[in-house]
Amino acid sequence: MNEPERSQDQPEAMSRRQFIGWGAATAAGIAIAPGVTLFDLAHGRPAEQAATNKVRWGMLIDTNQCTAGCNDCVTACNTENHLSGGLKETDSQWIRKIELKDLRSSKAHSLPMMCQHCEHPPCVDVCPTGASFKRADGIVLVDRHICIGCRYCMMACPYKARSFVHEDVTGQNPDVPRGKGCVESCTLCVHRIDRDQKPACVEACSTAGRNAMIFGDLNDPQSEISKRVATYATTQVRADLGLNVAVRYQGI
Amino acid sequence: MRSKQKSSMFACRCLHSNAGKGILLLAAVLLSSGAVSAADATRVPKPVLEAGQGEKCVENTEFMRKNHMELLKHQRDETMHQGIRTRKYSLNGCIECHASRKTNSVVGSEQNFCQSCHSYVAVKLDCFECHSSKPKPPAHKLTGAVQRSARQDVK
Amino acid sequence: MASIAFREIEGHSRGYYALLGAVGAITLAGLASAYYMEHHGHVVTGMTNQIVWGIPHVFAVFLIVAASGVLNVASIASVFGKTFYKPLAPLSGLLAIAMLAGGLMVLMLDLGRADRMIIAMTYYNFKSIFALNVFLYTGFFTIVGIYLWTMMERGMNRYSGAAGFVAFIWRLLLTTGTGSIFGFLVARQAYDSALLAPMFIVMSFSYGLAVYILVLIASYHWTGRSLDDAVIGRLKKLLIVFVAAALYFVAVHHLTNLYVAKQLDFEKFILVTGGVYPLLFWVGQVALGSLVPIAILAHPGLGRARAWVCLAALLVVLGALAQMYVTIIGGQAYPLQLFPGMQVSSTFFDGVVHPYAPSMPEIFLGLGGVAVAAVIVLIAIKLLRFLPERLDTRESGQLPANQHNEAAA
Numbered sequence: 001m002n003e004p005e006r007s008q009d010q011p012e013a014m015s016r017r018q019f020i021g022w023g024a025a026t027a028a029g030i031a032i033a034p035g036v037t038l039f040d041l042a043h044g045r046p047a048e049q050a051a052t053n054k055v056r057w058g059m060l061i062d063t064n065q066c067t068a069g070c071n072d073c074v075t076a077c078n079t080e081n082h083l084s085g086g087l088k089e090t091d092s093q094w095i096r097k098i099e100l101k102d103l104r105s106s107k108a109h110s111l112p113m114m115c116q117h118c119e120h121p122p123c124v125d126v127c128p129t130g131a132s133f134k135r136a137d138g139i140v141l142v143d144r145h146i147c148i149g150c151r152y153c154m155m156a157c158p159y160k161a162r163s164f165v166h167e168d169v170t171g172q173n174p175d176v177p178r179g180k181g182c183v184e185s186c187t188l189c190v191h192r193i194d195r196d197q198k199p200a201c202v203e204a205c206s207t208a209g210r211n212a213m214i215f216g217d218l219n220d221p222q223s224e225i226s227k228r229v230a231t232y233a234t235t236q237v238r239a240d241l242g243l244n245v246a247v248r249y250q251g252i
Numbered sequence: 253m254r255s256k257q258k259s260s261m262f263a264c265r266c267l268h269s270n271a272g273k274g275i276l277l278l279a280a281v282l283l284s285s286g287a288v289s290a291a292d293a294t295r296v297p298k299p300v301l302e303a304g305q306g307e308k309c310v311e312n313t314e315f316m317r318k319n320h321m322e323l324l325k326h327q328r329d330e331t332m333h334q335g336i337r338t339r340k341y342s343l344n345g346c347i348e349c350h351a352s353r354k355t356n357s358v359v360g361s362e363q364n365f366c367q368s369c370h371s372y373v374a375v376k377l378d379c380f381e382c383h384s385s386k387p388k389p390p391a392h393k394l395t396g397a398v399q400r401s402a403r404q405d406v407k
Numbered sequence: 408m409a410s411i412a413f414r415e416i417e418g419h420s421r422g423y424y425a426l427l428g429a430v431g432a433i434t435l436a437g438l439a440s441a442y443y444m445e446h447h448g449h450v451v452t453g454m455t456n457q458i459v460w461g462i463p464h465v466f467a468v469f470l471i472v473a474a475s476g477v478l479n480v481a482s483i484a485s486v487f488g489k490t491f492y493k494p495l496a497p498l499s500g501l502l503a504i505a506m507l508a509g510g511l512m513v514l515m516l517d518l519g520r521a522d523r524m525i526i527a528m529t530y531y532n533f534k535s536i537f538a539l540n541v542f543l544y545t546g547f548f549t550i551v552g553i554y555l556w557t558m559m560e561r562g563m564n565r566y567s568g569a570a571g572f573v574a575f576i577w578r579l580l581l582t583t584g585t586g587s588i589f590g591f592l593v594a595r596q597a598y599d600s601a602l603l604a605p606m607f608i609v610m611s612f613s614y615g616l617a618v619y620i621l622v623l624i625a626s627y628h629w630t631g632r633s634l635d636d637a638v639i640g641r642l643k644k645l646l647i648v649f650v651a652a653a654l655y656f657v658a659v660h661h662l663t664n665l666y667v668a669k670q671l672d673f674e675k676f677i678l679v680t681g682g683v684y685p686l687l688f689w690v691g692q693v694a695l696g697s698l699v700p701i702a703i704l705a706h707p708g709l710g711r712a713r714a715w716v717c718l719a720a721l722l723v724v725l726g727a728l729a730q731m732y733v734t735i736i737g738g739q740a741y742p743l744q745l746f747p748g749m750q751v752s753s754t755f756f757d758g759v760v761h762p763y764a765p766s767m768p769e770i771f772l773g774l775g776g777v778a779v780a781a782v783i784v785l786i787a788i789k790l791l792r793f794l795p796e797r798l799d800t801r802e803s804g805q806l807p808a809n810q811h812n813e814a815a816a
Contacts, residue, residue: 007812012407045335047336047337047338048337050330050334050336053332053534056598061458063699070320079552085548087754088707089455089457090454090455090456091456094696095755096754096755096757097753097754098745098746098751098752098753099753100746100749100750101749101750102748102749103748103749103750106749111751112755113745115756122593125591126536127532127535127537128527128531128532128535128538129526129527129531129532129538130531131530132531136334137289137335143330145328146523146530147520148518148519148523148524148525148527149518149521150519150527151459151519152537154456155460155592155595156591156592156593159743159745160457160743160757163456164449164456165448165479166450166455167447167448168448171384172382172384174384174387175382176345177382177383178382180448180519181445181449181518182382182519182520191333194526195337212467219593237745238594238745247742252746
């Protein structure tokens with residue numbers, strides 16, 4: 001809401017001038033022929049370019065490939081984001097494995113659960129300061145600079161995806177700031193996405209040879225995730241809420 | 253310093269109307285501010301900075317002294333909300349250059365870059381409650397889009 | 408009514424200073440607790456990633472709900488034109504401001520980043536009921552402040568009716584906002600109901616009046632001023648109606664949920680199997696907090712004894728705290744249902760009832776909010792003329808003549 005005003009201040013003008021100074025070729029290319037560069041946005045967006053709603057990042061989780069006892073995605077997340085990996089009730093868990101058993105058929109499933117990056121996120125609706133927000137490309141984030149730690153978003157999230165930082169944090173990943181008193185959750189590894197890498201959990205899952213997690217652009221009909229979603233029946237958890245989540249499950 | 257003068261002038265004006273008590277307080281304010289300025293030179297040591305690791309800063313020193321917080325705040329909002337990750341004014345960029353050669357950090361000791369000035373001017377510095385105060389280890393060197401722009405920055 | 412004389416209390420007695428010292432000490436303990444929690448993080452509280460709102464919120468929401476309700480006594484005088492209640496109005500406004508201030512203090516000091524209050528005041532997401540509440544709360548302070556001014560400044564008296572009307576509308580909006588904090592939580596089975604907003608309004612009537620009766624009787628007793636039984640008699644009857652109405656809303660809420668298959672498990676938890684929560688619900692909220700007070704107040708003998716009226720009002724307040732505990736903490740203790748019909752388990756406590764054990768600091772923070780409200784009232788009634796010198800039949804001369812009007816209120 002405050003975005004347009006914020007970008008009007010003095011240093012903005014400075015940075016823009018600087019930009020054009022040294023990023024001439026790229027900047028001019030973008031300015032003159034937006035149509036030409038559009039296709040490239042999803043695939044290696046330049047650092048000076050804002051995320052766009054042409055892309056909607058999403059994830060498909062094939063529960064048939066996901067095994068009980070495998071925790072690679074969780075470990076990768078903890079390593080990437082420098083989470084302690086502790087399992088106390090006050091420790092942060094951005095992604096967790098849930099073991100399911102159907103009470104009637106006894107069929108068991110195992111799957112990872114994390115922020116579902118809703119199109120209509122309840123956490124964003126309830127956040128009093130706008131610290132919870134959805135980026136143009138569909139990633140739901142917490143702006144820790146304006147999070148006051150009221151935890152209303154944790155009350156509102158249907159997926160129990162958020163954690164509150166209960167203690168001082170040290171040794172953060174320079175790309176993933178974290179600190180006491182704010183709420184946090186899966187960022188879909190936004191810092192990796194912005195440099196054209198996959199989320200750490202997805203990478204770990206494919207390294208382990210399971211390929212249970214597929215990451216990609218739901219808006220690009222040619223992406224693997226879109227093709228899979230178009231071919232197979234997939235489920236949104238708590239679809240009754242109509243939140244249109246970006247993380248879909250296959251096989252439950 | 254300028255703001256200190258301003259505030260004591262303001263205090264005088266406020267107290268002026270309050271006859272007896274006011275004069276007493278006024279005297280107290282004058283006395284104490286006199287004492288502070290007399291001791292000024294010895295009491296607060298000037299910041300001692302370690303030189304940055306790069307050749308020169310992204311802007312000239314005068315400009316950075318006055319405006320670094322604006323640049324950082326602006327970049328902060330652009331990176332956070334729009335995913336713009338140019339390196340020129342990024343906090344990580346600052347840290348990579350200004351981290352102490354001894355401690356590899358911008359805070360933690362009075363000689364460290366951010367802390368020395370901030371404690372001199374008594375301005376609370378809370379970036380590093382969340383942000384790492386150390387540069388990214390070289391093993392993780394950036395790749396892809398961000399690295400491309402990093403190269404542009406160097407130029 | 409012009410003959411009513413308002414007078415500051417003397418406030419020099421040993422009892423006054425002892426009381427002020429006691430609530431002041433609890434306030435300090437609350438502030439110290441907040442500092443401790445802020446310094447170490449919420450890890451020193453009983454709150455977790457499962458029970459994200461704890462005892463501080465129980466006290467804070469109680470205070471905020473009761474704050475709007477306590478203003479009702481003034482509203483009855485100005486909006487519904489019952490002159491009998493007019494002498495009672497200034498205390499009503501004072502209590503409203505004091506309790507809201509106490510409640511908000513607790514809410515703010517419990518924030519993970521209480522040092523960022525300026526951000527809560529400068530960044531708004533208007534879709535958030537919390538953000539709207541910031542305006543409802545500040546507006547309430549302003550409007551009730553003006554209302555008090557119109558009541559206590561002779562020259563402003565003629566605007567008192569209008570101010571009272573605005574204050575009444577505003578307090579309804581405010582409690583709607585408070586109830587909607589929970590009502591808008593679509594994800595949780597305990598909440599997610601439009602009924603919560605009106606239910607909180609009716610609850611506020613009952614909580615607020617109970618507090619008012621306690622403060623009124625205590626202050627007149629301790630200052631040795633005369634307080635007529637007729638005053639207590641009317642407030643008492645009103646309290647019976649309000650407590651019963653609140654109980655009615657609670658019953659409708661649960662009966663509706665019991666009719667919805669997907670809510671059955673939660674209802675079973677909160678009403679039968681949930682351990683401390685059913686206990687607090689049936690014994691605390693329903694029996695001791697509602698039925699017993701109604702019985703005492705309606706009893707032809709006990710209802711006349713001031714001590715028994717006090718006890719009944721106190722029980723309503725304790726029942727209110729029990730209700731807040733069941734609503735806020737019980738609602739979170741029951742696990743979120745992500746996969747209905749499936750048995751779930753995880754490292755993040757999916758599918759299990761979440762335990763909660765409040766720590767001393769958070770209890771003191773909550774009590775600190777109550778104490779702050781008490782400090783404000785104690786100082787205000789000493790400095791300004793909130794309390795009528797006497798509230799007896801001689802002063803409120805038209806009392807018998809008015810009595811037939813009162814049933815409507």
